[in-house]
Amino acid sequence: MASAPDSSPVIAGDKLTPGWLKIGWLYLMLAPALVWGFSSLSGPRSLASAVLTVVTVGFGHSIGLHRGIIHRSYRCARFTRGLLAYLFVHTGLGGPLSWVRVHYFRDYWQNRVDCPAYFRYDHSMARDYYWNLHFALKSGDIGRYEIPDEDLHDPWLAFLEKTWYLHVLAAAGLIWAFFGFEAMIVCVPLRVSVTILGHWFVGFVSHKYGYARYDIDDAAEHGFNNWVLGALSFGEGFHNNHHAHPSSAKMSTAWYELDLGWYLVALLRAVGLVWDVQVVGHAPTQKARAKEHKFRWHWPWQD
Numbered sequence: 001m002a003s004a005p006d007s008s009p010v011i012a013g014d015k016l017t018p019g020w021l022k023i024g025w026l027y028l029m030l031a032p033a034l035v036w037g038f039s040s041l042s043g044p045r046s047l048a049s050a051v052l053t054v055v056t057v058g059f060g061h062s063i064g065l066h067r068g069i070i071h072r073s074y075r076c077a078r079f080t081r082g083l084l085a086y087l088f089v090h091t092g093l094g095g096p097l098s099w100v101r102v103h104y105f106r107d108y109w110q111n112r113v114d115c116p117a118y119f120r121y122d123h124s125m126a127r128d129y130y131w132n133l134h135f136a137l138k139s140g141d142i143g144r145y146e147i148p149d150e151d152l153h154d155p156w157l158a159f160l161e162k163t164w165y166l167h168v169l170a171a172a173g174l175i176w177a178f179f180g181f182e183a184m185i186v187c188v189p190l191r192v193s194v195t196i197l198g199h200w201f202v203g204f205v206s207h208k209y210g211y212a213r214y215d216i217d218d219a220a221e222h223g224f225n226n227w228v229l230g231a232l233s234f235g236e237g238f239h240n241n242h243h244a245h246p247s248s249a250k251m252s253t254a255w256y257e258l259d260l261g262w263y264l265v266a267l268l269r270a271v272g273l274v275w276d277v278q279v280v281g282h283a284p285t286q287k288a289r290a291k292e293h294k295f296r297w298h299w300p301w302q303d
Contacts, residue, residue, distance in 0.1 A: 060087030092192030
């Protein structure tokens with residue numbers, strides 16, 4: 001049973017508490033995925049799961065929640081914003097407001113030299129798995145994080161925050177009813193398990209290993225870029241670029257960096273669903289404290 005870490009990894013006033021819903025949900029998805037996932041795989045089911053991943057993780061998480069709601073890298077109609085937030089819910093990652101809050105918490109502390117251990121990446125992968133997938137941060141002073149009221153008190157986001165898991169379970173029931181048990185296993189528990197663990201893994205690795213071309217003055221974390229993870233995660237693996245250009249809808253900054261999320265943004269712009277798109281090199285997206293330098297590499301064997 002999870003209990004708060006003995007030595008506090010957060011700043012006084014904030015605290016970690018066991019995220020019982022987070023824990024239960026992870027293993028509720030992971031258990032059937034491990035038991036039936038491999039035997040349920042087939043070409044059509046795998047393709048359907050991949051399409052759902054693009055729709056939910058690509059459009060919902062990377063484009064809708066991360067670049068859109070959190071970083072405001074483009075403008076869109078309220079309906080589009082709400083639809084993308086709904087697609088995020090079907091990633092199975094959790095409630096949108098929980099993710100908005102923790103992103104603001106992380107950005108605030110990682111851009112300070114007194115960043116607490118929970119948001120630094122100088123610990124092991126096992127500890128990071130334990131902390132980030134089993135605990136939730138409760139802030140003693142949420143006002144210092146300057147989260148926009150329009151997000152915290154958005155009625156649609158609040159509704160999705162309370163009901164997100166019901167939407168995922170309802171989708172699982174519909175897929176089971178119309179396409180069978182195996183299709184449900186591949187398209188929901190297996191896909192959600194890969195999404196949760198993949199998101200955590202990309203976040204961990206892209207803060208520790210790869211190459212960086214930017215330093216952020218007086219910041220504890222600068223992030224790193226990784227070609228493979230960047231391509232697989234819709235650009236989220238180009239984290240050093242993102243730390244330096246947080247308001248850019250394009251996370252790649254060089255020709256050899258494949259940001260598939262950027263192509264999704266470009267598609268939405270082409271059909272008129274988003275506009276005023278902020279792009280590195282074409283808009284003032286670079287943080288004032290970010291300084292460009294020659295490549296700096298960090299590999300696991302350098303720890």
